[in-house]
Amino acid sequence: MSPEVALNRISPELRPLLCSVVRNGRVGLDSTNCLRITDLKTGCTSLTPGPCCDRFKLHIPYAGETLKWDIIFNAQDPELPPDFIFGEDAEFLPEPSELPHLVQWDAEDPECLLQLVKELIQQYHQYQCHRLRESSRLLFEYDSLLEDPDYGRSLEIYAGHKNSWTGEFSARFLLKLPVDFSNIPVYLLKDTALDPGEDVALLFVSFEDAEATQVFPKLYLSPSIEHALGGSSALHIPAFPSGGCLIDYVPQVCQLLTNKVQYVIQGYHKRREYIAAFLSHFGMGVVEYDAEGFTKLTLLLMWKDFCVLVHVDLPLYFPRDQPTLTFQSVYHFTSSGQLYSQVQKSYPYSPRWDGNEMAKRAQPQPKIPNNRQ
């Protein structure tokens, strides 16, 4: 159900409260998934003219799971605070004194419901952490993470229901990795309008048993970061070492990610340097170049009255990967109607050279006259 449809069916007095939930509602670490509303029903008699829906199901992403909570208002008494049914978590009973927005419910404040939900999530998190006590191993994991200031503050735990058949206990940990994405060149973070949220990297670790013998980690990146780092295939995190623990593993993953980010940043700078060097070497011969990402450069070079277009493509992991040179004729067509071109990859190149060096070394090529001549 789209948010707008939901808002239209809600009783007018309750609409402002739901607006903030549906439009801006992000609770928890996973800000990419926003709160959803489904199953709108009414508590009034069926003869009451609509819109008069006042009870619904709220889907809240939490620790890799989705909580489905029923929220019950009364359209005839819109100033009253709502009631909650916590779905399958029948034993979750927060202390009302820990919910200030419930005790001082203000129906005039549109943010009230959203704040109340956030407080409930906090209480829920504490409840889940309490449930971890059933497994000492997982409790240890949790405590060790909690002590580390880097990870302890942004942690979501979901202690799964015990499998009554096998007696197994499972848990899910969702951590926000403290990786700095701020230096990633802006051009890499495409379509910021669609994804105005924070750039996050979340590590999701799923423990399928209480003894942590089956551990499945997964890395979730916000879409722009994922794109900036080269797509989902570019990132493979190491498997969880058996017998290892999170407090060792998580920094590993963090480091990996940080390295990747650094590499991307450096690559950008390197490319910029390379293009700059080429520009200075072939200044008049430059047709065009990518001034944002520095990934392409086109030169028009002459060699003994023979003009040739040279396209230079710089790969993402530039210094490591060699740029591709494509020679394109300005005179001849191939049989398929394209300009005749030839790709040249075997030219002297070393990733350790700086841009100037590369530009110089790229010169001694047949058919490429130095325009200084």
Add this chain to the structure above:
Amino acid sequence: MAASISGYTFSSVCYHSANSNSDHEGFLLGEVRQEETISISDTQISSAELLQVVEVHNHEPCAQLFSFYNYAGLVNEENLNKILKERRKNVIGWYRFRRNTQQQMSFREQIIHKQLTQLLGVPDLVFLLFSFISTANNSTHALEYVLFRPSRRYNQRVTLSIPNLGNTSQQEYKVSSVPNTSLNYAKVIKEHGAEFFDKDGVMKDIRTIFQVYSALQDKVQAVCGEVEQSERVKEKVQQEVNKLKQQIALRKQKNAEEERRILEAQNPEPLPTPEENTEPPETSLLSLVAFNTPSTPERPGPSANPPAYADLLSLQDNSLLPSSSSPTSAALLPRPQAVGSPGHPSPNPMGLGLGLSVGSSPAPSPSTPYLGNGDGSSSDSLDRQAAGQEDEDEDEDEDSSEYENLVSEVAQLPPVTINVLAQGRPASLSPDGDASARGSQT
């Protein structure tokens, strides 16, 4: 745990709930009692089952939401007392009605329930949740109700039964144990009750019917007595008849012999031999028989009926017979006592019925036990013909013409004969001369 609610209370709660345009809540009043069922089976001595039965008699709806608790779910005892007033001690649970929601206790309901359990002091407070589900196009509405007892961790749901609702295969109307607590009803019953109930609280009709029954029973008992009497009379008469038959036979024999003698006398025989002395022993015997010797001819010949066993017994010991119970019961029917009849002791169908002279029953209790065979067959126990009784039998109207002649002849018999007869009997009866009781032989 079992729970029941009367039909009118349930419909009243539904009415209040369905007519509210929002959620609705209230309290349930009633009582909780423990029922203990003891079952005895072959495999074990006994097993007692304790069942807690919750009965909802009434309900107290709340006029609005949050009337006794605040936003945080904290119950205000003052407001609670204002709502419940003096009915507070009758509270056994509370209910809530919400439309289109799950059948599960919500967050606030759980918090309130815990507090109510403590405040009202009812450890097993129940919570009745009504849920009204409508389909999307409002074509079907379902009213669902679940009774919870949240104090338990498991088996929280209790079945709520509404008598006379649902099972249409039962034809009769079940009266539930839920009492009618309406004041008006009690007043009316009190006013008009005197027309139907007497001072003991028993319905008057019952007493009247019982009186009719008693009267009928009395009549039956009386008839029983008469039947018995007539049976005895009949028996005596039968004996007389038999006796007279014997006498007739005897007389015939005598007459025949006399005629023979006369004939012989008329035809003199030139034989004054001592053989005459041999003959007369026979005739003298006969004559003896006619006058003095009762024993031999009175021996019951093959023509007479064999003596009944009861007669044999009676000759030996009169006291043996009263212990037999079957003849007694034929004479006197035991009286089943009606329930609720005061002053009637419990019945005893055994022979004691004879001895009991129950208040209103004019049953005849004869002093002598019934000695006959019970079927009126002839018996030769002349012992029963105590002195004086035979004379009474003369007045009986036996229609048989055969005996009319004998009536006067019987009177002519000297009474001495009878006594002699009685004395001689024991010796003639036992072939081996043993006159001891033979009561144990059959």
